[in-house]
Amino acid sequence: MSSPSEQPRSAPASGVIHDIGYRPYSGPRLGEGAVAWAFFVTGLRNCFGLGRSGRSKILPMGLLAVMLLPALILVGVLVQAKDLLGLDEQIVPYSTYPITTQLLISVFVASQAPALISRDLRFRTITLYLARPGRRTTYVLVRVASLTAATFALIAAPLLLMYVGGLLADLPLGRETGRFAGALVGAALLAACLACTAALVAALTIRRGLAVTAVIVLLLVSYTVVATIQGIAFDSGNETVGEVAGVFSPYTLVNGVQVFLFDSPRATPTPPTGDAMGVFYLAAAALTVLAAIGAMLLRYRKVTG
Amino acid sequence: MSAVVSPTIARLGARSVFGRRRGVLLFILPLVLVGLAVLVRALVGEDLTATSDTLYGLGLAVIVPLVALLATTGVLAPEIDDGSISYLLAKPISRHTIVVSKLLVAGACVVLFAAVPMLVAGLVMMADEPDIGVAFALGSLAGGLAYCALFALLSVMTRHAVVVGLVYLLIWEGLLGGLLDGVRWLSVTRWAGAIADEVAGDLALVADLGATYAVVATVVVIVLGTWLTGRRLRGFNLTGDE
Amino acid sequence: MSTITLDHVSRWYRNVVAVNDVSMTIGPGVTGLLGPNGAGKSTLIALMSGFLAPSAGTVTLDGDPLWRNQAVYRTIGLVPEREALFDYLTGRQFVVANAELHGLPDPGAAAQASIALVEMSDAQDRVISTYSKGMRQRIKMASSLVHDPAVLLLDEPFNGMDPRQRMHLMDLLRRMGGEGRTVLFSSHILEEVEQVARQIEVVVAGRHAASGDFGAIRRLMTDRPNRFVLRTSDDRTMASVLLTDPSVRGARLRSEGGIELEASDFGRFSEVLPRLAREHGVRLLEVTPTDESLESVFAYLVSA
Numbered sequence: 084m085s086s087p088s089e090q091p092r093s094a095p096a097s098g099v100i101h102d103i104g105y106r107p108y109s110g111p112r113l114g115e116g117a118v119a120w121a122f123f124v125t126g127l128r129n130c131f132g133l134g135r136s137g138r139s140k141i142l143p144m145g146l147l148a149v150m151l152l153p154a155l156i157l158v159g160v161l162v163q164a165k166d167l168l169g170l171d172e173q174i175v176p177y178s179t180y181p182i183t184t185q186l187l188i189s190v191f192v193a194s195q196a197p198a199l200i201s202r203d204l205r206f207r208t209i210t211l212y213l214a215r216p217g218r219r220t221t222y223v224l225v226r227v228a229s230l231t232a233a234t235f236a237l238i239a240a241p242l243l244l245m246y247v248g249g250l251l252a253d254l255p256l257g258r259e260t261g262r263f264a265g266a267l268v269g270a271a272l273l274a275a276c277l278a279c280t281a282a283l284v285a286a287l288t289i290r291r292g293l294a295v296t297a298v299i300v301l302l303l304v305s306y307t308v309v310a311t312i313q314g315i316a317f318d319s320g321n322e323t324v325g326e327v328a329g330v331f332s333p334y335t336l337v338n339g340v341q342v343f344l345f346d347s348p349r350a351t352p353t354p355p356t357g358d359a360m361g362v363f364y365l366a367a368a369a370l371t372v373l374a375a376i377g378a379m380l381l382r383y384r385k386v387t388g
Numbered sequence: 389m390s391a392v393v394s395p396t397i398a399r400l401g402a403r404s405v406f407g408r409r410r411g412v413l414l415f416i417l418p419l420v421l422v423g424l425a426v427l428v429r430a431l432v433g434e435d436l437t438a439t440s441d442t443l444y445g446l447g448l449a450v451i452v453p454l455v456a457l458l459a460t461t462g463v464l465a466p467e468i469d470d471g472s473i474s475y476l477l478a479k480p481i482s483r484h485t486i487v488v489s490k491l492l493v494a495g496a497c498v499v500l501f502a503a504v505p506m507l508v509a510g511l512v513m514m515a516d517e518p519d520i521g522v523a524f525a526l527g528s529l530a531g532g533l534a535y536c537a538l539f540a541l542l543s544v545m546t547r548h549a550v551v552v553g554l555v556y557l558l559i560w561e562g563l564l565g566g567l568l569d570g571v572r573w574l575s576v577t578r579w580a581g582a583i584a585d586e587v588a589g590d591l592a593l594v595a596d597l598g599a600t601y602a603v604v605a606t607v608v609v610i611v612l613g614t615w616l617t618g619r620r621l622r623g624f625n626l627t628g629d630e
Numbered sequence: 631m632s633t634i635t636l637d638h639v640s641r642w643y644r645n646v647v648a649v650n651d652v653s654m655t656i657g658p659g660v661t662g663l664l665g666p667n668g669a670g671k672s673t674l675i676a677l678m679s680g681f682l683a684p685s686a687g688t689v690t691l692d693g694d695p696l697w698r699n700q701a702v703y704r705t706i707g708l709v710p711e712r713e714a715l716f717d718y719l720t721g722r723q724f725v726v727a728n729a730e731l732h733g734l735p736d737p738g739a740a741a742q743a744s745i746a747l748v749e750m751s752d753a754q755d756r757v758i759s760t761y762s763k764g765m766r767q768r769i770k771m772a773s774s775l776v777h778d779p780a781v782l783l784l785d786e787p788f789n790g791m792d793p794r795q796r797m798h799l800m801d802l803l804r805r806m807g808g809e810g811r812t813v814l815f816s817s818h819i820l821e822e823v824e825q826v827a828r829q830i831e832v833v834v835a836g837r838h839a840a841s842g843d844f845g846a847i848r849r850l851m852t853d854r855p856n857r858f859v860l861r862t863s864d865d866r867t868m869a870s871v872l873l874t875d876p877s878v879r880g881a882r883l884r885s886e887g888g889i890e891l892e893a894s895d896f897g898r899f900s901e902v903l904p905r906l907a908r909e910h911g912v913r914l915l916e917v918t919p920t921d922e923s924l925e926s927v928f929a930y931l932v933s934a
Contacts, residue, residue: 186558194551288409292465292550297413299554300454304417307446308424312431314441319432396730400716407718470714474681475773479731480703622698626681 118215119225126229130195131236139198146191147237150184154241158248165252173249173259177266178347180245181238181273182334185306188277191237192230193298196281197291199226205289209386223383227282227376235274242266265345269337272368276333277302279375286382305332310351317352325353326360330367339364394481397489405462405493414458414497417451418505425509436520436590439513443506443524444593448584449577452502452528453561456535457553459497463490464543465550474626484618491536491614498532523588530606531580537613538576544620572597579606632692632705632780632812633657634678639687641673648673650836651687656814660807662827663816670836671816672711675785678814679708691781704732707779709770711786717759721750721769724758725776732777744776745769749798763790771799782806784815788822800826856899857920858891863913865889871910875902888916 125134131147132140157174164170181188203209212222246263250256284301285294309332316325329335329351341347342354343361355361405411424442432438467473476486506528510521543549565571565578572578578594579602585591586599634656641649649670656678665671676682677689680696680703689696696702716724725745729737745754748768753761758769767787774782784803788796803826807813817823823830832840862868869881869889877898882890893899907914 186563190555190558193554290466292461292469292548293408293410296454296458296461296550296554299558300413300417303558304420304446304450304454307450308420311424311442311446312427315428315431315435315438318438319435321431324431394731396727400719400727403718404716471710471712472714472716474708474710474712475716475728476731477681477700478679478703478706478708479728480701480733481731482700622700623683624681625683626676 115221119221122222123225123229123232126199126226127232127236129199130230130233135198142194143191143233143237146187147240150187150237150241151244153184154180154244154248158245158251161248162252170252172254173245173262175245176348176350177242177245177262178269178338178341178345179350180241180266181270182338182350184241185302185334188234188238188273189299189302192234192277192281193295193302195233196230196278196285196298197294199230200282200285201289201291201294204286204386205291213386219383219386220380223379224376227279227379230282231271231274231278234278235271238270238274239267242270262345262347265341265347268344269341269347272340273333273337275372276337276368279372279379280333283375283379283382286379302333306334308332309335313352322353322356325351326355327363329353329355330364333371336364336368336371340368392485392488393492394485394489397476397481397486398492400476401463401490401493402496404466405459405497408462408466410458410462414455414462414501417455417458418501421447421451421505421509422512425512429513434514434516436514436517439510439520440591440593442513443510443520444581444584447502447506447509447524448528448531448580449561452498452506452532452580453535453557453577455502456494456498456532457539457550457557459494459501460491460536460539461543461550461553462497463493464540468543469547471626473624477621477624477626482618483621484615486621487540487614487618491540494536494540495533498536499529502532503529517588520588520591523584523586523591526587527580527584530583530603531576534576534579534606534609534613537610537617540617541613541620544617544624569595573601573605576606576609578602634696634781634812634814635688635690635693636674636677637688637690639677639684639689641670641677641682641685647836649677649684652833652836652838653687654831654838654841656812656831657829658807658810658812659829660803660813660815660827661829661831662823663814663831663833664818664820664823665816665833665839666818668835669818669833671818671833672785673836674833675783675814675816679706679783704777705780707774707777707782709767709774709782709784709787711789713763713766715758715766715770718757720755720757721745721761721765721772722754724769725754725772728773729776734777737776740776740778741772744772747775747802748772764792764795767791767799768795771802779811781812782814784813786817787815788817788819796822856893856896858893859884859916859918859920860889860891860914861887861916862889862907863915864911867910868907868912871906871912872903875899875906877902 128134131143153175160168161170161174175183203212209222213219242263246259249259280301281298284297288294288297309328312328313325313335316322316328326339329339335351338347338350339355340361342349343364355364405414424446428435428438428442464473467476477483503525507521507525510524511518514520539549539553542553546552560571561575561577565575572594578597581593582597582599582602583606585593586602636652636654639649639652640647652670652674663671663674673682677684678696680699683697691702691705694702716727719727722741722745725741726737729740729744734740742751745751748771750765750768750772753765758766761769767790771784771787774784782803787799787803791799800822803813803815807828815826829843830841831838860868865883865888869883869891872878872889872891873881875898877893877895879892879894881892884890903917904914
């Protein structure tokens, strides 16, 4: 039913983009530093489930609560029954607490490292990050820093609780502050070791389930092996073997460093004795962190944007 | 098909476990065990306490469950996760056949990467008393198979099977098991320890846990776990839009 | 003859209703399941392939329920939408494995026949992880046809196919339908469904919106107005005159010239229009119906 048109329609010769109010952003832009900081904060928040779905908050928040619980109980006992039991120092030393709660810390690191690192690689959102200002190395370092900071928060929170509780229980301020400061250094070192190795494993095995398993396997098996060796070495009088073995698990390694640097009470059968062993422990700790980061940077070099 | 085991599914399962990076971890774990055994032998010679501590503390408590977890989730979890299990389910095969075939592969992994290395480690550490190695090998076989059945059930019930399995291992078997004695009635590791106790005779790994109970409990877990997994697969929700 | 019957089937999950009281019968021949994304097509196919249980109602194949019934897979071939396959196998190994799982007496030969049917014989010895998207679809088809099923369910089969592959698949589906098999495929692209399916089932927001031949559906919608665009020498006069006739439901003057018209009675309108135009001295320059295809049926149903 269409009749031929009598007036030829003149087709427009060129296209036109209408101004509907879209404006590109031409204001000031913050530099790479600000980008890195924002990224760091986001990563840190994501580790505790903030900024992610509701279900992802359960595990990290739950672990944090369970980490604080024993500390709370210890502080309660200290404050209430100090005179009764004749306590003049923390029931569980600051430096020992992380080793006792290592399973919780390991689960935290094992579950959050894949969320920060494996997800971007598996679902290729890494290409979005690499297309923005900020180099590849910045991405890697900031991610590792976020994970380290989150782990540090997890480890240090109960220590802080114990410190405050200790002060409330009238423990000597100078001594407690010194011990607490040493413990914080240890916590930072432990967080760095754990986070870097977990991040490396997560970057290598990008499936989440497998990454979680691999990190747990690594941390759990290493600790069990080292503890076994140290126990046997101690019983059989070959302490040196136990001391050397201690560098192969982050928990024993950092505890050894704290024993060496701050004279903290020992939590392992064979902590490092003597300066040479102490320096060896320090070097091993530094090597763990640096080698892991280096390996990660190498791995990310292969990722194409 | 009325066969209990489908060779095709077993073959596919074996390729699935070893064709990915999971396979690497499966090889590393027994190497660590045997390596430690050699080290302990070098340190203290033939010492029963050291041997049983190592084989129980590292072997039964850590290596065996982890091998079972890796192997079982390796044959089930990736296929459920990406939906390719629909190719196995859309066939006129009994679901129990599917489960049994896959568990056969997982069980073979337990034998290869847990039980045999336990035997080797036991022989390395106590060459004079070979029944120690045999005892632990049998215990790890029992415990490993029970874990396989458990983790299989987990794999078909939740997408986060691996994480849940690990949390179970670490919290229930690890943390609580160390703290509370009552856990031993419901702990696969302790059943395995009791079985090893019985076979070797003088180990005293687990207090107050009869071998009969341990064996029965293990068998119940294996059979019930397998059967429930099959039942769950019969009515398995799989939409295309996941 | 294999017929899938859905009887007042609903499927909900928490407070999301994916399928809402759908009743349909899928018989021999090619049926297209049409609907926008999120309409519930994949859910319906999952219900029909025994991978979901209906929350209410029954889904049966020739009277046998599909849920928890593995024997039914002898007669059903399923081509799922998800891309994941056994990547480490070659195409041939994959199809042979499927044939073995069906318990076929000669899995190798059946696999070869099926692979030849989808024109994958050249690439069958390459590992599936090296396949392109279209090749994966074809090998999936091969695996679903290897046991000569009477029912074939395909979830978005044309996804990712280039025009030549699409034509080939359409041919294949038509042939299957012509052989008397029950073929159901889902799509949200109207042209695909138009060209292949005799029968369409339209699903919108979980509800069964329409069923039948698309022309027939169109004819059934007598209360649905026809739309036209007119260009005339005097739009305003024409519009006001047309509105006086009961067959015209509405008229709108377009800013760029022309009239958008809604007519409720096509027959009467087609007779009235030229007469009125001549009576009032308005010249008709262009009369274009704007809704002659599945597109308009679809758009109407979606907006309803």
